[in-house]
Amino acid sequence: MSGVRVLADRYELVSFVGRGGMGEVWEGRDRVIGRRVAVKLLPHQRGAGSSELFFREARTAGGLNHRGVVTVHDMGQDPSDGTLFLVMEYVAGRDLSAVLHEDGPPPVAAALDWAAQAAAALAAAHEAGVVHRDLKPANLMLTTGGEIKVLDFGIARFMATTDKSSQVMGSLAYMAPERFDEHPGDAQSDLYSFGCVLHELLTGEAPFTTSGAVATMTAHLRGTPEAPGRRREGVPSEVDALTLRLLAKEAAERPESARRVHEELRALAAGAPPASAVSTASSGSAPASAPVPSSPPAPSSPPAPSFAPAGASAPTPVPTAAVAEVNSAAAVAPAVPVVSPAASLAPPSAPEMPQTPPPSAAPASGSGGGQHVHHLPTQTAVPRRPTEGPAAGGGRQLLTRRRALWLALGVGAVAVAGAGGAVALLGDEGEKKPEASGDKGAGSRKPSGPPAPARKPWALRQETVIPCPPVLSGRVLYFSDGGMVCGLDALTGTQQWETPMESDANQFTVAGGLLYIGDEEGHLRALTVDGGVPKWKFPTGDRVRSRPVVADGTVYFASLDKQVYAVDAVRGTKKWSFPAGEEIYCSPIVRDGTVYIGVDGDDRTLYALDAEKGTKKWAYRVDVGFPKQPATTGDLVFSTGNDQSLYAVSISDGTKKWSLPLKGKPGTPDYYDASPPSADGDMVYVGGLDAVHALTAADGREKWSYPGLVEPSTPVLVDGTVYVSDLGDPEGTVYALDAKSGTERWSTPTGASLDSMTLHNAPVLGHGLVYVTNENGLHALDAATGQGPEGMGTEG
Structure with a gap:
């Protein structure tokens, strides 16, 4: 069989099924056992360390043993091109x-009945310690035998962690409110997503079907979901009550477990009105196609179309296990990238707009009594139109513009620098973006709201020194001038609010609607992002000069009292501390459950350090210290030492892979430090004593260097350009360099x-815009020119 691709000398790829956001799906054949399988291929373009994460997540999912979970048979990596693959149970049916x-x-x-089956599978996963994080109709398979099977446990976490274009664990229409505050997802957030799915099964619509991403997020956070019974007749009040409990904004108000939800659904299903003259899935028959309304019904509208009369025959089996993402073109809204701090330097690409498929095929004639042939929706079905109506809750409960745009990190694209704290949000309020999904013209619909404000350079003059970079x-x-913390309109520099600090503020970060700030009195403080209202403060034994980082609901930082701390991000209570042997100025980074700090x-x-327990995984010791925030990509962590060298260390065991001196040409003063590094994909960028360097991450080979800077800052990579400041230049020059060649695009004193x-x-x-602080204040420069x-540079 020449031309047939075979993986691991065992799995033949027989026919292509489809392609989606998580890779390709093929119908395959296991040569050893002779059975049909579904094979998912994930292109390996994510750095060397991603394969380890993939196998770990796949093994976890593969350990689930429940009839409602698609079975994972095998996994591997094709040595020819690095493609990662999952071999799974072949399921005939439709999602x-x-x-x-x-x-x-x-x-x-x-x-x-379908919801109860899905809840049983979800309960089995949760009880095994596995969270789905991307529960939606496209990840629930209805087999030709009427069973529900859940797809893609573990895949959402892998894709969000490793793929810049998919840095979200979930799909917007089904995401719990806490997920927009950088919560990684847990059993309770799965239950919220399950509530969205239940609502859609009952009414044909997700609970919040707004026409834009920010409006959808606003609805999840503030909107009141409508009970399914108000959209469709015949839904018992008890079902309405369960659905609304699942959709509670606060996780603590949702049902206690998926097991309990399964039990309630089974009891409700037993008392539900019979489906007269209809064919249920459990009969083994599939329904014939029914027309889909062009817009969702109003609450007073008649019931949504039900299944077709009995007698419609079963669909042609389609191998759709592991192909849920292929059907994503029919979803209400796309997955929106949400990137947590220290995730990546390069902004993820905006979600691709789904292409409109051709019209559905007509029912096949011939034997079988007019058999209706069902095809993959991305190949033949016209996606639903997104609703044109207002946000749920009548559009009255809206976020403030600042809050909505903070939550919309990723509606355009976001990058957060691990070392330099640089944040890039590409895409503003009112700008045209591809719509979630729908008919051919959906992507060209004019945006609602005011046009995007013009981006003009601006400056904020300050008489006091700004002690740390803005966020x-x-x-x-x-930003903070030490004694005050302020919020500015990023496009105009207009002050929104300010609040006094009890002690001079040091470095800080923003996550989950809070500002986390270290101060000179030894506290880590949490303030609200709207107004700077104090929420809590956590005491340490000395000043906090380390920039905090937030991951999985925990704030990690260090103090000059020689301790690394992990503190609950919401309550401000201590989770653990780790003692070091010296005062700690370094800021930590967190990746895949590990805290790295020098x-x-x-x-x-x-x-x-283990991010959950605070125990030491490994320690790499040299004759010099590591005062600067590290960075990581692939299977390496990078840190600059006090000897002006860059070290590359294995994240698995702490062994050194390579090091490179950055001391500059002979005669260069050695009293300046090398910058903290930044890493992206297969490249590392770092400032030496007289140049900016671009190095290959694997071996430290220099791709290019840009000389002439006295003391470069951390390089920041955005959209193919490296931005860097010269901290040793009395004129405070900022540079923009081509990321591929290192050639200068512009420089501005x-x-x-x-x-x-x-x-x-x-x-x-x-x-x-490029935001920088100098001795005179805060400046916004045009990023392109x-x-x-x-008047910048003319003031005294």
Whole structure:
């Protein structure tokens, strides 16, 4: 069989099924056993460390043993091109997204039966410690035998962690409110997603079917979901009550477990009105296609179309296990990338707009009594139109513009620098973006709301020194002059609010609607992003100079009391602390359950700590210290030492892979430090004593260097450009360099030193502007040209 691809000398790829956001799906044949299988291929373009994560997540999912979970048979990596693959149970049937799209919502009894089956599978996973994180109709298979099977446990986490174009664990229409605050997802957030699915099974629509991403997020956070019984007759009040409990904004108000939900659904299904004159899935027959309304029915509208009369014959089996994402073109809204701090330097690409498939094929004639042939929705079915109506809750409960745009990190594209703290949000309120899904013209619909404001350079003059770089989150730029914390409109520099600090503020970060700030009195403080209202403060034994980082609901930071801390991000309570041998100025980073942080002085160690327990995984010790925030990509962590060298260390065991001196040409003063590194894909960028360097991550080979800078800041990579400040230049020059060649695109002196006590004063990118602080204040430069505000550099 020449030309047939075979994986692991065992699995033949027989026929292509489809392609989606998570890769390709093929119908395959197991040569050893002779059975049909479904094979999912995930292109390996994510760095060397991603394969380890893939296998770990796949083994976890493969350990689930439940009839309602698609079985994982095998996994591997093709040595020829690095392609990762999953071999799974072959399931003939359709996913529920296709069923709803092609046939409309099922009878209430069938909807409750299907939901109960899915809840049983979800309960088995949760009880085994496995969270789905992307529950939606497209990930629920209805087999030709009437069973529900859940797809893709573990895949959402792998894709979100490793793929820049998919840095979200979930799909927007089904995401729990806490997920927009960088919560990684747990059993309770799965239950919220399950509530969205149940609502859609009962009514044909997700609970919030707005026409834009920000509006959908607003609805999840503030909107009141409508009970299914108000959209469709015949839904018992008890079913309405369960659905609304699942959709509670607060996780604590949702049902206690998926097991309990399964039990309630079984009891409700037993008492639901019978589905008269209809064919349920359990009969083994599939429904014929029913028309899909062009817009969702109003609450007072008649019931949505039900299943077709009995007698419709079963669909032609389609191998759709592991192909849920192929059907995503019919979804209400796309997955929106949400990137947590220290995730990546390069902004993820915006979601691709689904292409409109050709019209559905007509029913096949011939034997079988007019058999209806069902096809993959992405190949033959016309997606539903998104609703044109207002947000759920009547459109009255809206987020503030700042809050909505903060939550919309990723509606355009977001990048957060691990070392320099640079945040890039590409895409502003009112700008045209591809719509979620729908008919051919959906992507060209004019945006609602006011047009995007013009991006003009601006400056905010300050008489006091700004001690740390600003932080950008959505439309708001946060900064501190030490005694005050302020929020500015990032496009105009107009002050939104300010609040006094009890002690001088140091470095800070934004996550989950809170500002986390270390201060000179030894506290980590949490303030609200709207107004700077204090929420809590956590005491340490000395000053907090480390920039905090938030991951999985925990704030990680260090203090000069020689401790690394993990604190609950919401309550401010201590989870653990780890003692080092010296004062810690370094800021941590977190990746895949590990905290990386360096210590200098007498300790001179780069540590890897378990993020949950605070125990030491490994320690790499040298004759010099590691005072600067590290960075990581692939299977390496990078840190600059006090000897002006860059070290590359294995994330698995802490062994050194390579190191490179960055001391510059002979005669260069050695009293400046090398910058914290930044890493992206297969490249590492770092500032040496007289140049910016672009190095291959695997071996430290220099791709290019740009000389002439006295003391480069952390390089920040956004959209193919490396932005860097010269902290040793009295004129405070900012540079934009081509990421591929290192050639200068522009350079702009800001007129005053960028050093001025500022810690690692790297540029901050967003909204087409470059934000930098110098001795005279805060400046916003045009990112494309480097043009500064009028009069910049002329003030005393």
